[in-house]
Amino acid sequence: MAFTPYDWQQTLRQKADYVEDRLREGSPVVGLSCHEGVLLVTVRLAQQQKIFEIYDRLAFAGLGNQSDLETIRQIAVDFAHAEGFARSPQDVSIQRVVGVALSPAMKRSFSDPLRLPLVVRGLFAQLGDTPEGDLFYMLNYDGEFSLGHRFGVAAGTESAREAMERVLSQFKISKRDAALEKALEAWAVGRREASGTSESDWRAVLAAALKMGTVEAALLERVSQRERRFRFLREDELRPLLPR
């Protein structure tokens, strides 16, 4: 079979369409800096976990196929721990994990016409000493990534991402509960945008989603005696902020 540049371009387009179709309905994930650390928030619509600890100061959240999230997560965890031991934990950075270990490999895989594309859009967060030092990397299924400060978003559609970023950009860095509320608002706005409902109150969108889903929220703690900075927020920490 002859394979022309046209075919190649066509294949890429088809692959992208295939992935975008599957991401569209996915539950978005939000990353937001606060005084206490970096928050990662989403709503689980299926039962699977969507937020993961990667390394001492790194966390990952994403939407897409669970198996593809798992692939990305494993590569990131493996790379981070091998590097952290070979050099030092301080040498494991979000830039190296995403920019070096993941992005080129994902690009190669995506542009190989004979391979199934990864259905995944991921958000990596790195905890800094101050909120200004926190970093967010948005990693796309084709290996492209972009850097953000103060907040980061991974959503099913471009318009959902933009709507969520508008909400988050208004947020001034403050305490955890305020950040959590803002993150939930951004999630609901993204959900509304993707599902095309006309509901104007974001709390109602969230309440509707929580009929079948649960909030998943994790914090990378800025100040802690513990070695492991990553922890999931407990039910009792979340409940006061959720719609009844």
Next chain:
Amino acid sequence: MSHGDFAKLLEAYGVPDFVWTVRLRRPEASEDETHAPRGSEVWVHGTTVIAVKFDKGVLNVADRRATSGNAIFSEEAEKILKLDDETLIAIAGSYAAAFEAVRFLQHSFKYYARSQLQEMSLEGKLSEVSRVLSRSLPGALQGIGGFLPIVSAFDKEKNEGRIFFYDVMGARFESREFGAAGSGAERIRGAFEYIVRTKGPFHKMTLEEALHETLLLLEIAASLDTATGGIRQSLPLAKTVTAEGVSDVPEETLRSIQKTLLKE
């Protein structure tokens, strides 16, 4: 796939893990020179580390002297290290080997937890320590890299602190009340028994009482062993592991006990 096994991960990434197992061979050396050192040369290490139970968990104390032969290298050495938020390790022996082993174990535990999305069990952690010891055996036999650890952990299922000690090949033993390692420890072994028989078991003591006894033991060890720093020159290191995890005993607490003991 490493399935959470950190040694396999390092192999896949080509990262050398146990650097102290590198065989040192001098081709010009006669057979007589290359014999393995006798037991006492290898296993007796200049230090004293102590682990005892107390009513809330396990207390570890250690002097801060590091020696090389007759020379004092440092009075600031840290011989009690955190393996993770629930586990402590106290080390006697080759500092380089022990430090690398601890670094490996720290990464191994967190790698398992993060990659497998579940915590490694206490049993799993203890076996991993055995594995590290058995892999460091060639270095130990050459007299360059032997070390003996005491592992302290809080067993959440049994709701009590637990102390484990190892031989150099990795055999694991559990101790009911106390564990100690290093050259100084051998000289004060009988004193532990004396305390348990006259003052009652360590696991019934408060932290304050246990600290008092162990710092005194350290001071006795220092008076009998040149390689043990004791409590006079520099403040010893003390850490606890309880249901809440690992924490440092505050310096002020240690200082006040040190003062009382030196006055007595």
